[in-house]
Amino acid sequence: MDRRLMGISVAEALRVVADIAMPRTCVVCGRKLLLRERHICTECEIGLPLTYFSRQRDNPMAMAFNSMIQSEIDSAGEDASYEPFSYAGSLLFYSGSSPYKNIPRRLKYGRDFSEGRHFAAMLGRELAASPLFADVDAVVPVPLHRARKWRRGYNQAEVIARAVAKELGVPVNTSLLRRVRKTKTQTRLHRSQRYANVKSAFMADCSPLGACRHLLLIDDVFTTGATLCACERALRAALCKRFGREEGCRIRISAATLSFVGRP
Numbered sequence: 001m002d003r004r005l006m007g008i009s010v011a012e013a014l015r016v017v018a019d020i021a022m023p024r025t026c027v028v029c030g031r032k033l034l035l036r037e038r039h040i041c042t043e044c045e046i047g048l049p050l051t052y053f054s055r056q057r058d059n060p061m062a063m064a065f066n067s068m069i070q071s072e073i074d075s076a077g078e079d080a081s082y083e084p085f086s087y088a089g090s091l092l093f094y095s096g097s098s099p100y101k102n103i104p105r106r107l108k109y110g111r112d113f114s115e116g117r118h119f120a121a122m123l124g125r126e127l128a129a130s131p132l133f134a135d136v137d138a139v140v141p142v143p144l145h146r147a148r149k150w151r152r153g154y155n156q157a158e159v160i161a162r163a164v165a166k167e168l169g170v171p172v173n174t175s176l177l178r179r180v181r182k183t184k185t186q187t188r189l190h191r192s193q194r195y196a197n198v199k200s201a202f203m204a205d206c207s208p209l210g211a212c213r214h215l216l217l218i219d220d221v222f223t224t225g226a227t228l229c230a231c232e233r234a235l236r237a238a239l240c241k242r243f244g245r246e247e248g249c250r251i252r253i254s255a256a257t258l259s260f261v262g263r264p
Contacts, residue, residue: 024037024039026039026040026041026044027039027040027102027103027106027112027115028040028041028044028099028100028102028103029041029043029044029099038118039114039115039118039119044099044100048092048100049092049093049095049098049100049263049264050091050092050093051089051090051091051092051093051260051264052126053088053089053090053260054089054126054127054129054130054132054133054256055130057085057087057132059088059089060260060262061088061089061090061222061225061255061257061260062085062086062087062088064222064224064225065086065088065222065225065228065229065232065255066085066086068224068225068226068229069083069086069229069232069233072229072233082246082249082250083236083249083250084250084251084252085252086232086252086253086254086255087132087133087252087254087255088222088254088255088256089123089126089127089130089132089133089254089255089256089257090123090222090256090257090258090259090260091119091122091123091126091257091258091259092104092119092258092259092260093259093260093261093262093263093264094221094259094260094261094262095261095262095263101259103115103119103258103259104156104220104221104258104259107119107156107159107160107220107258108156108220111153111154113154113159116156116159116160116163116258117159117162117163119258120159120160120161120162120163120164120258121163121164121166121167123160123163123164123256123257123258124163124164124165124166124167124168125167127164127167127168127216127256128167128168128169132254133168133214133216133254133256135213135214136168136170136214136215136216136254137170137212137213137214137215138165138170138171138172138173138176138212138215138216139161139164139165139168139170139171139172139173139215139216139218140161140172140173140174140176140177140215140216140217140218140231140235141155141157141158141160141161141172141174141217141218141219142157142177142217142218142219142227142228142231143155143157143174143177143178143179143202144157144179145179145181145182146179147182148182156220157218157219157220158172158174160218160219160220160257160258161218164216164218164256168216173209175205175208176204176205176206176209176215176235176238177202177203177204177231177234177235178202178203178204178205179201179202180201180202180203181200181201198226198227198230199230200230201230202230202231202234203234203238204234204235204237204238204239205238206235206238206239206241206242206243207242209239209242212251213251213252214251214252214253214254215235215251215252215253215254216253216254216255216256217231217232217235217253217254217255217256218255218256218257219255219257220257220258220259221257221258221259221260221261222255222257222259222260222261223261225255228255228257232253232255235253236248236249236253239251
């Protein structure tokens with residue numbers, strides 16, 4: 001027997017056969033993948049622009065997210081000084097000029113669920129290794145409007161959320177939050193227009209929710225944080241309604257995404 005075939009599993013043998021019929025390619029550079037490479041070649045994996053945000057309390061994503069939340073609290077004239085700081089984590093830096101942008105885009109536009117789950121699991125392991133996310137009770141994906149979900153056939157944030165939740169060992173809750181207003185796509189709007197576009201687009205119902213300490217919002221890409229902030233405000237209002245203002249404001253609402261728009 002050829003020594004190169006010794007020691008490979010049945011799954012790997014089947015992958016060899018499948019690769020002959022339909023070669024797998026690297027999501028980043030497009031090179032044909034070797035047998036034990038999954039979705040990304042070794043060279044591109046070494047160069048992954050990882051953020052390591054989950055290890056840093058005051059990382060750029062967390063500061064931007066909390067700043068936007070505080071701005072909304074101030075504009076509403078609320079006293080929310082006892083709301084806990086929202087932690088934030090993202091797997092990769094995202095740049096429109098970088099081939100690594102293909103990682104979230106392949107899931108969002110290419111329906112590559114296996115690829116999406118692969119990188120979402122990497123994000124989940126990063127979060128699971130951080131003490132900041134050790135007390136997460138449930139993962140909540142940012143919802144799509146029902147019309148957009150019907151056209152697309154799936155919600156990419158939910159795909160990511162399920163893989164992250166598996167690594168954290170907590171449930172995914174898709175019933176807490178819903179999008180009640182159809183909005184323009186955020187990608188075509190200026191930064192200053194993004195929050196106005198999604199403000200009041202979400203509603204939450206926390207009446208079935210039991211005691212909790214920490215909820216984790218999940219989306220695919222963090223650009224300005226507008227969508228996640230709108231979700232956080234909707235969840236916060238529902239938590240205060242469910243548990244009373246004092247207790248509802250003590251529950252931490254954090255956020256995580258596959259990518260963060262910015263450079264290392």
